[in-house]
Amino acid sequence: MKLLKLVPDNTNIGFVAMRKWAFALTALLTVLALGATAYKGLNMGVDFVGGLMIEAKFPQNVETDKVRATIGSLGVGESSLQQFGDPKTVQIRLPLPEQGGAGAANAVVEKTRKAMTAQFPGVTFSRYDTVSGKVSGELIQNGVLAVVLAILGIAVFSWFRYEWQFGVSTFVAIVHDVLMTLGFFAVTQLEFDLNIVAAVLTIVGYSINDKMVIDDRIRENMRKYRKMDMKALIDLSVNETLPRTVMTSVTIMLALGALLLFGGHVLRGFTAAMMLGIVVGTYSSVYVSSSLLISLGLTPMSSEKKASKANIAAQAERVGPRDGAQP
Template identity: 45%
Template sequence: MRLRLVPEETNLDFFRPMRFWLAVSIIGVIGTLILLPVRGLNFGVDFLGGSLILAEFPETHEIGDYRTLLNGLDLGAVAVTEASGGHGGQVVLMRIGSNGEADQSQVVATVRGALDAAYPGVQYLQVDSVGGKVSGELVQTGVIAVALAVVAIMFYIWLRFEWQFAVGAAISLIHDAIVTVGIFSLLQFEFNLQIVAAILTIIGYSINDTVVVFDRVRENLRKYKTKPLKDVMNLALNETLSRTVLTSGTTLIALVALLLLGGPVTWGFAFAVIFGVLSGTYSSIWVASAIVLRLGVKRDWSKPGGGAAGTKFANVDA
């Protein structure tokens, strides 16, 4: 007997509350754009600049012990991760954020002195300093990476489907990226390069779900040439609902485990992707599909013109 989280056949009207969910999305995006200049982001060491120290300790200790020691020095934001086991020891990567006043060479000297006193025999494999210019370039590179990902995906959808689908997919991806940044600004969780990687992961996950829905919409448009576009898209969403629930559910199980058991190193990444999976599943239905419904699509792919059929919001039940 196969596991079913939803009935084999459903007949839900996904577009009945469309006005409400579109309003929620618009409020979320506008709220983020207002929140960012006012509240800003809690940038981590990657974006603030600071010092990076890779050290090998002869004995293995809890990562929290190193973090507590460095926090006690009151030098700035601290991030500590275990790099590997080393050659019989423990290799730890420590990043100390710049507080805008301290000289980074002095910061490194203070950290090395504290580590030498607490952990005799420690060896320093790499010591680097990241200035404000480099950290600013990382912010710019992160924004460019997200923008290029959205443009490339939009181009791919345009080639595979039609421009209406490309517009819907692109807007839903931008929506997911913006609201994810917004939740980090609202809650003031640390925003670092891991979160940029999480946003790119969210974009990939979201477009995968959107393409599955769009592919079924295209099949149904060929099959039901006279059925209203709203009914065709509703049918496609109902037919892919079981797949969406199972895929999102299994993904969330793994992410929740990472969130609860991964520790502080992976906590931000796991939280961002969990929020993004929920946002991406939501936007595939009430952002991407709603925009395609509004713009209309051609009904017959066998003809060059195809005859686009649009459906206005005024004809959709609120």
């Protein structure tokens, strides 16, 4: 079992002492992520913008200008071409035909395929996608709604399950994780599609799981060490849960590493989002949300006050108006 210990016993890292630096770094990264998303925008996939998407694989490196010229001569509309790491793979986006429906879209795909095969012998086509503009708009709304409801639901649960400070710190940490993911995709211009929305929701779930473990330990220690300084109590709680946090993160990263190597191009964006989410989620749980509890005024007495109010309400409910009335 000793070989499995990634964190030594009796670790005593002063996380709270570094909270000002952590808050400053978090604020800076958040501003940069928002700026990148607003300035460069997200490279929305066909799922969200609608249109035709064709993924072509060439036997050798190819210049996108030649591919664009070939497609431009077909008169199928303005094309958008992108390469992601592999210079032999090109993703081609075309607008949907204004008339003709699915039959016209299939005709455009076939026309493009024949022209590309004639111009670039040996080219293969590994992926075709077609999404209408109406469907893409609905997918955007549903994707945003899913993420927002997940964040709000988790924050409200933390608010009622613990003290309000836990709900606020949870909300801040999860929003931070989501914004970091959006900023990453804005900078790298990796395709943002439904797979990435699924990755974001998974990141939210991972972050709240990690956060709940630390929050539970903080609550437990608040009842156990009622006179301990809050900074020392949070440091103690985070250090006690640190082996579990590190082991979980490393295990998931190993699985994601295998997915990145063998999952192919289709899962590259999903895997990249997940790997980033594990890193920022662990960081926000350890350095941001736990230390934020101090700034929000949480004290060991907060738990006692809430428990006292709950006991008074329970006793009043048990007594009732009839039990308390005189015969």
